[in-house]
Amino acid sequence: MNTARTWPAARPDDVVSIEALIRAFDEALSFSAGSFGKDMDRLRSLFLPTANVASPRPWNLATDAEGFVRFYLEAIVQIQADQAGFAERNTIRRIVSIGDVHSVYTYYTLHVPPANPERLAGGVNLFHIVKLRDRYWIASCVWEDESEQAPTPPDLMP
Secondary structure (H helix, E strand, O other): OOOOOOOOOOOHHHOOOOOHHHHHHHHOOOOOOOOOOOOOOHHHHHHHEEEEEEEEOOOOOEHHHHHHHHHHHHHHHOOOOOOOEEHHHHHHHEEEEEEEEEEEEEEEEEEEEOOOOOOOOEEEEEEEEEEEEOOOEEEEEEEOOOOOOOOOHHHHHH
């Protein structure tokens, strides 16, 4: 695992607000054909190095930020999007803030290739975002893909 000393620095525009952080998250995960894995340091830079990441279904995942990057790269290959391109699009649906601690619910859709208007999947992300040292960080990200067992609540739908 990377340490705080070797963790990549974020682009200042990526961490200036909650909205910028979520936009940068989408941009770092998304790529066009032929550019798979290009923004992994950008993705890392959005997270606290000790951030928690979890997804119960269908992934059974519980890891840290570096483990999430490895998981993402493996998942993209598994869904055969590494050559075609991929896009994640989050829409912020609710923010609950207490001082500099924020719970951010987003509805996401996944697209392969990125320009495909039909979504491959969708679901809900819950980000815990904290403002520390004059920037915003993802402290945790938990998500659940939509399914019969986990339908998206209507108030979180776009």
